[in-house]
Amino acid sequence: MANPSSRQGLIDYCLRELGHPVIEINVDDDQLEDRVDEAIQLYREFHYDAVEFVYLKHEVTANNISQKYIELNDNIIGVEKVIPFTSRTRGIDLFDVRYQILLNDLYSIQSTDIIYFSQIKTQLELINQLLVGEKPIRFNRHMNRLFIDMDWDDDVSVGEFLIVQCYRALNPDTFNDVYNDYHLKKYTAALIKKQWGNNLKKFEGVQMPGGVTLNGQKIYDEAVEELKELRQEVESVWQLPINMFVG
DSSP states (O other), X not given: OOSOOSHHHHHHHHHHHTTTTTSOOOOOHHHHHHHHHHHHHHHHHHOGGGEEEEEEEEEOOHHHHHHTEEEOXXXXXXXXXXXXXXXXXXXXXXXXXXXXXXXXXXXXXXXXXXXXHHHHHHHHHHHHHHHTOOOOEEEETTTTEEEEOSOHHHHOOTTOEEEEEEEEEOOTTTSGGGGGOHHHHHHHHHHHHHHHHHHHGGGTTOBOTTSOBOOXXXXXXXXXXXXXXXXXXXXXXXXXXXXXXXX
């Protein structure tokens, strides 16, 4: 079918794109699977439709505090930040300056403009950024560990939750429409074509029954050029703007 919704459907589509069943495509099943994996990897790296912006919650454990990091799943490709710890309620009581300021603001808001309250909140956030700031983070997706440079023994407790703002790669087996993405289909077909040409190059010049001569080098060269154009297209058209996130 022209709109594949599964891994095998994508493979069948690409083979038909290359001429199957009219032409025999000399590519092994394992080679087909490898080329699909390669295409999905590039799709996740560059295509903005391949990732989603999410907030993940993580409950702090004793191991997190002793190891000083939290583990994320394999689908996380980048982390922007952890929600500021200033929102924690522990340590904010009747004598806390933030409590007193907000209490006064809430009282005066009944007789003053909302703009005043907004300005006060903005000023408090600015002061917090200058004097406290955000906790530095370090993340590498090949390790799947998010390191937060803070005092784990004092800043958090077992059972508290951390909110991680990050980018997660879509799982095509869950969101089947990924397999029908225009660029993914074209790039997968070009990769299979390159593999086909590479296989046929081993028999270059061999004459088949009927006088047909295999020309794997031409198929290979055409595929390389197609891949180059598709790579340029995904980087210039489909890639997300460069952003400052970790990982």
